[in-house]
Amino acid sequence: MAESTILLIVATIVNALVLSSMYILLALGFTFLFNIMGILNFAHGVIYMIGAYICFYMATVVGINQWLALLISVAVVGLFGIFMERFIFRPFFGNINSIIVVCIGLITVLVNAVAISQPYNVQVTPAFVQGILKVGIVSLSWQRIVFFLIGVSLLILVLLFINKTKQGLQMRAVAQDLEGAILQGINVHFVSALACVIACALAATAGSLMGSYLSLTPYMGNDIMIKVLEILVLGGIGSINGVLFAGLIVGTLDAVLPIWLSGTATQAIMMLIIIVILLFKPQGLFGKEVRA
């Protein structure tokens, strides 16, 4: 095999893994909120953006270590999750129209606030991990490998939390039967707030890492939100397994298609692939069929 082909294949595999893990982190948070609170939080992308900017600000303006900046970003945005649950989602619980309008309002306010306050449209968070791993002719950024490992570790932690802890059990109970959960004495507001905190913290983690892996713009949440929606529809809305599987598909397509196709054709072909899959599985890969 030609040297250039090997380089391309290895780089593509690494890109696919990193992208997939970040997409999954973000989509998982979105799914949490949908399952537990029945909320389609269209402002999830903007939370991701805010997380990225807090990390950037801490690392470059305040000048603290990037990892500490990441933790601060996760903590701040996680706390913002409690605020969101209490003052943005809870008052409009069950009213999807109001939730959509509120989310659009939140997006507008936060995106414009960042756009106005930033002197430059595009910036980048300094690398979290320096250095390059060289194996024969192949060279890989250590940062990418570390980001992938962080993504996978967080996924495992979240899945363990859902499946092995009391709070995780409560979350599943609320997701399956809200009234039943209330009758069992589960504090639904606490569970909802916890889901918001986890969702926001995951978004902040993904945003902070992607701010270094890619770049930061006030509009970075918009593009990533489209990916999240693609993953949710493809995987089946509400399905955590679906998120994992569809995240891997979308991330891989995002990394592979540009290699073979010209730029703008990439997104069109990706949507075509998703549409074809949905033709055969309209409820998504792991979604439950709902009969009228």
Added chain:
Amino acid sequence: MTKKGFPFLLAAIMLAAILALTSLPGCSSKTTTATTTTTSASAQPIKTYTIGLCAELTGFLGAYNTATVNEAQIAVDMVNENGGIMVGGQNYLLKLVVEDGKSTLDGTTAAANKLIFSDNVKFILGPDAYFNSAVSGLCEQNKIMHIGGYCTMQPGELDSTTTYSFLGQGASINYFTGVLAYLKANYPNVKKVALTMPDDGSIPYFGKAVQQMVQDAGYTVAGSIIGYDNNAVDFSPYAAKVMATQADAVIACSGVVLPNGSILKNMRDAGSNMLFVVCNSVIPSDYVKVAGTKESTGVVDCSACYIGAPDPSPILQEMITRYIRSIGGTGALVTLEYANPVWELAQLFNKANSFDPAVVKTTFENMSSIETFYGTGTISGLKTFGIKHAVSYQLPITTIDNGVPTFKQWEPALVP
């Protein structure tokens, strides 16, 4: 505050807002092309002549064009403070009316229509990017003279059918000419180059032209042009494609800072030290903001963004001084995409001694050179565009190493 006072305060705020809005570019009231006013000091009538500027004040080019429109207004002020223009023995001050193309073809068409049929201008400057095609045809139909600020060489932007359209700023092809000449003279080890550009419809035209120029310069083009999606979330795949070509250098032939900076960042992250050559209207230091300090190394840049050459022309120095005074900053953001067309049109009015677009256009066609902010520009473009309607001029070459941009030289860049 008392309850009585509140309505007055509200009314005052609303009045102030209305006044502020009406003073914004693009919100000006209808104007006739030439108007007469009288100054109290001299009691002599001073006429103004209105020219149109079709700019992208909102949308993806909004932030960038807001700066370039500001430059255009400074150029108008400079013309007026130097006595304005003289046509038919009458002194005129220029007035700029700006319409927003909203960074879309539809919006730009609407803006051009408004300039022609509502603002009644006979001369239109701009727009940016690939939006010329929305203006050139309209100007041709209505015999309006048009001096564009950029060109991506797509059909209908500037060619043998657009006889009323000119390119007042060499744009991407001008930058590419400059960077190719610099590469040839300073990097003899480069033999094989990869080419990237946005897949925005320009690859079959601009791409084909630059591919030919690279081959004519004696280089081997590595594979086909790597077109990228401007809206991609991740530019790593494109960086991987560039690295897989194993070329000696990659030339980012056009495109904005985010994709080019991201490709550079991804290449450096993956350990590639391939020479990164870039040509577009981007401030060199902006690549550092996107790619990072350490990653911004081994970069050669040719753009219209002046970053402190030791010998600017007097008018460029004046522009920089006024620019810094008007909006602050370091003076790095001087792309002059609309300012140069303003400066050129003022000269054309004086030389043609007419406001008739047909006369001014013929005057332009018969000239071989014209003054620009970057020195004397040559009127050329017959081979490239099929019509000798483009102004090209020397451009600053900058290198970036370890995040530090350094001015290298002025590069004569003649568009064939």
